[in-house]
Amino acid sequence: MIKTKYQRLTKRYLTEQIMLMVMRLAALAILSVLAFILYTIAAKGLKSLSWEMVSSLPEGGYYLGGSGGIANAIIGSLLMISGSAIIAILISLPIAFCINFILKKGGWFGNIARFSMDILFGIPSIVYGAFGFLIMVWLGLQASLLGGIIAVAFLILPIMVRAIDEVLIMVPSDLKESLQSLGATRYEMMKVILKSILPGVGSAIMLAIGRGIGDAATVLFTAGYTDSIPTSVNDPAATLPLAIFFQLSSPMEEVQNRAYAAALILTIIVLIISLSTRQLTRRIK
């Protein structure tokens, strides 16, 4: 009797130990996948990464292995994401504040607005790209920096709204109440609250930039591709994700190697953004 009870106990204990082991392995597997990805990109990219890659424009015969770099794509990406981030923040701040401070708490419109933002967040970037292209054709626009900026702004808008919304939910109601009792109008109250959540807004912007800068499907039809740096918003613009994508599909090995270097550059940019977003969020908490 005692023995069977003991056996049962060891069996339960063993199950736990085995499952714990399996779970540790699962966690370790995820960790190794990340390490493997980063290692692959770094190892391949470092070989062909050079100052020329980062600083010069593609020269004649670049796509056949000629000399030059991808400065056009780096600058194109940076221009595009700055434009999109500015547009998106100008739209997402009013939306997030409206949901939290103007609309009735738990009211139907607030719920619908939050719901739409969550759904928009789930819509794949290719749909934004196709939709953006349709609008551009309709307006008679060519594939251009402006087109890319607008399509990427669509893509990152819901990310920003959700992130700012999360910060606003945590604003203590004391602050709101004391402002109101001092006689502030809702607009004045929101201005003060905006100042108090600026770091949160910063991390929302960073999060959105990190997502937007690496997305290829939105800019595939809307931004075009060019070897020069755009001088106006109506010029087409090269972007890093597309630079990687196009160079990788080349049959020439030298061009492919440059795709790996470009991939490393993009990864480094995204990692820096991701890590600093994390630091920023930690400081807020």
Added chain:
Amino acid sequence: MLITRKLKDTIATRLMVIITSGAVLFFVAIGLVLLVKGLPVIKSHSLTELLTTSNWKPMKGQFGFLTFIVSTLLVTLLALILSFPLALLSSIYLSEFSSQKIKKFFMPVIDLLSGIPPVIYGVWGTLTLVPFIADTLAPHFVDFSTGYSLLAGGIVLAVMILPLMISIFLEVMESTPQDLREASLSLGATRWETTTKVVLKRSTSGILAGVVLAISRAFGETIAVMMVCGNFTAMPKSLFDACYPLPALIANNYGEMMSMPDYESALMLAGFILFVIIIVFNTVSWFILKRIKRSL
């Protein structure tokens, strides 16, 4: 003075409500525009013909989406089979077993995984998975495979949906009240028993919501899958055959087809199908997750 302040307030709040309404309408507008653009091809070919045949010859005016739909479903299913156990096990570990230190170390890992752009996953897939499948794995099973296959697409996609699932699973499991765990432990249950019979039982709907959300993310993923899946218009017969999901179809052909109205319309219809599937899935998981949050 008071009047200008009041006026400013009214103008600002009105404007904000208008912008918010605009955003809500925007989401409706995307659906409508895609539908209107997709209608001509539904009119000239019936919807059943489009969805149930697999003849894709745009030049001859044949638009059968079946291959693409099946490819999308297979790639998604494969990704889910590969990543669900990993995501569930590691979420349980992080939420119920690991020390705070390990968890603090692990959260940035998940952040980084979700932050890596799709095109980088694609590069990784072409560099490692494709040659591995072509040279090492496939010869054991089939005569020939280029490596650009259903399997490569599934694995890349599996890694991409991992962080999304883990973050939702963690949120759901951690919302289990500590009292319940302690009650179970004090009755003599082991931690594993507590996990399966208390935490997991309580989190089932939330886990389901996470899976549904991951599926909808997988449906729409374009560039990464397109780079490794081969993009060949034929029904895949094994894991090592090329496949051609819907988003890749749009990305590969869109922009070139403006001269053929039916072709453009067919691609827009593909976009609309994606849009509807994703909205349905997102809505389902939205309501499940909302109910969980409310019950807290």
